[in-house]
Amino acid sequence: MKIPFNKPYITGNEIVYMGEAIKSGKLSGNYDFSKRVKALVKAKYDLEGIFLTPSCTSALEMGALLVDLQPGDEVIMPSYTFTSTANSVLIFGAKPIFCEVNSKDMNIDVDKIESLITSKTKMIIPIDYAGIPCDIEEIMLIAEKYNLIVMHDCAQSYASLFKGEISGKRAHLACYSFHDTKNYNCGEGGALIVNDTSKRERASFIMEKGTDRTKVVQGIQERYSWVEKGSSYLLADVLAAMLLAQLEQEGEITKKRKNILEKYIEWYNELSFKHDLKIPVYSKDKHPNAHGFWMLLPNRSMRDEFLKRMEKNGISAYIGYIPLHSAKMGLKLGYKPEDLEQTENFAGRIVRMPIYAGMREEELEYVQRHAKYELESLLVNNDDNR
Numbered sequence: 126m127k128i129p130f131n132k133p134y135i136t137g138n139e140i141v142y143m144g145e146a147i148k149s150g151k152l153s154g155n156y157d158f159s160k161r162v163k164a165l166v167k168a169k170y171d172l173e174g175i176f177l178t179p180s181c182t183s184a185l186e187m188g189a190l191l192v193d194l195q196p197g198d199e200v201i202m203p204s205y206t207f208t209s210t211a212n213s214v215l216i217f218g219a220k221p222i223f224c225e226v227n228s229k230d231m232n233i234d235v236d237k238i239e240s241l242i243t244s245k246t247k248m249i250i251p252i253d254y255a256g257i258p259c260d261i262e263e264i265m266l267i268a269e270k271y272n273l274i275v276m277h278d279c280a281q282s283y284a285s286l287f288k289g290e291i292s293g294k295r296a297h298l299a300c301y302s303f304h305d306t307k308n309y310n311c312g313e314g315g316a317l318i319v320n321d322t323s324k325r326e327r328a329s330f331i332m333e334k335g336t337d338r339t340k341v342v343q344g345i346q347e348r349y350s351w352v353e354k355g356s357s358y359l360l361a362d363v364l365a366a367m368l369l370a371q372l373e374q375e376g377e378i379t380k381k382r383k384n385i386l387e388k389y390i391e392w393y394n395e396l397s398f399k400h401d402l403k404i405p406v407y408s409k410d411k412h413p414n415a416h417g418f419w420m421l422l423p424n425r426s427m428r429d430e431f432l433k434r435m436e437k438n439g440i441s442a443y444i445g446y447i448p449l450h451s452a453k454m455g456l457k458l459g460y461k462p463e464d465l466e467q468t469e470n471f472a473g474r475i476v477r478m479p480i481y482a483g484m485r486e487e488e489l490e491y492v493q494r495h496a497k498y499e500l501e502s503l504l505v506n507n508d509d510n511r
Contacts, residue, residue: 126491130441133305134381134482136374142366154359155342158366165372166316170291174319176332177360177368181280181302181315185213185250187358188276188298188317190331191324194219198247202278203233204450204468206252210278211449219247223450223460225467228421229406231445231475232259234467238267248274253282255477256308256416257405258292265295276300283309284379286412297321303368308378308414308482311368314360331355381482382415385489389418389478392493398504418478419445425473427503432476434499440492443477 146158154177163175178184194200196218202210204223211221222241225234231254238249249268251259261277268275277296279285283303285292293299298321303314319328329339335355340346360368371378393404403421407413422428428444435442448469449455451462462469479492 126488127439128441128479128488128492130443130477130479131306132481132483133310134378136370138370138373139367142370143363146363146366152361152363154361156362158362158369159360162365162369162372165369170294172291172294172318174322174325174328176317176319176328176358177365178315178317178358179360180304180313181300182209182213183358184300184315184317185209185276185278186216187328187331188300189213189217190354191298191319191328192248192274194247197245199243199245200248200250201238201241201246202250203252204448204465205231205254205446205472206278206449207280207446208449210250210252220458221449222246223455223465225465226471228403228471230254230257231419231471232257235260235263238264242271246271246273248276250276250278252278252280253285253292255405255419256282256285256413258282258285258287258411258413261287261295274298281307281416282414283307284375284414288410293318294320308382308416309368309371309375311364311371314364314368327353332358378482379414382480385480385484386415386418388489396497398501401504402500415480418480420476420478421471421474422476423474428474428476431499431503435495438495440495441479445472445475445477448472
């Protein structure tokens with residue numbers, strides 16, 4: 126049996142809606158399907174200031190433009206994140222300041238943030254790893270204390286909840302991904318949420334290549350002009366059509382994924398050797414969208430061997446991220462692996478298990494059976510070698 130790490134879920138209406146978009150003759154951004162997506166998100170989560178983008182990467186870049194990130198500015202973020210989080214800062218000449226993560230959820234270690242703040246610090250970019258919301262309340266308090274902007278990287282956490290609100294609602298800015306590796310996808314897509322109402326009009330200019338075309342579309346004026354710096358940050362309406370089909374079935378997709386996540390947790394709790402492993406701590410205030418399930422193994426060599434054995438069984442488990450501070454680009458920026466020992470340690474031990482909405486029971490059982498056998502074998506050998 127072959128088990129992929131991820132498999133995009135298709136609801137059935139994607140082709141129908143995309144066909145309608147094609148027939149409309151309006152394939153670029155901010156047309157009917159884009160409006161319908163934004164209306165759906167607003168109705169479900171009371172989110173406004175929604176700007177659909179070609180990717181979460183472009184949403185992050187658009188956010189950096191919106192806050193006037195300048196060369197010499199510093200932005201605090203976890204080292205354990207995808208390259209886009211750092212690149213969105215770096216391309217504007219600002220410097221990513223990497224922070225440790227904690228082992229309870231692999232999100233930024235809030236206790237380490239304040240020690241990294243300097244007179245050059247302009248922004249904090251926390252992420253929600255594997256869909257588990259970060260400690261955004263505490264982060265916002267720190268930001269308020271030092272007059273900093275928070276751009277919440279929610280690439281993996283659309284539909285995750287923090288104290289009953291969608292993750293991304295509390296920060297000044299938030300960015301979602303609708304890439305085909307995410308729970309709800311349109312192949313390539315994303316969104317910037319501008320919770321700061323004073324920045325929304327300017328965001329519409331930046332999105333439209335620095336023009337005030339939005340006012341023409343709204344019927345406010347007859348012609349548009351170049352009024353701001355910007356770029357092409359619009360999601361094509363034909364892709365918004367696919368996204369609408371996905372988000373209309375968000376409940377079904379989430380239910381399927383949560384069922385798998387719960388079975389992974391049950392499986393873990395039944396392991397006789399679970400004390401040698403760690404899984405995320407699921408707080409009562411945080412309700413993840415079941416984007417992922419991960420374990421921390423005792424050491425890197427065991428993790429690497431486990432991945433090899435799973436691959437031999439046709440199961441695609443995954444390592445997570447290579448910490449940015451110790452990647453080639455991080456080294457060029459002057460970082461060393463030992464600068465963030467905690468992050469380096471956790472990143473070397475983590476394993477992400479396959480999870481996707483269309484996963485069949487027999488597929489999950491196959492993964493769990495082989496994972497239990499291989500882990501038990503490795504742990505026994507580890508004990509023998511002590």
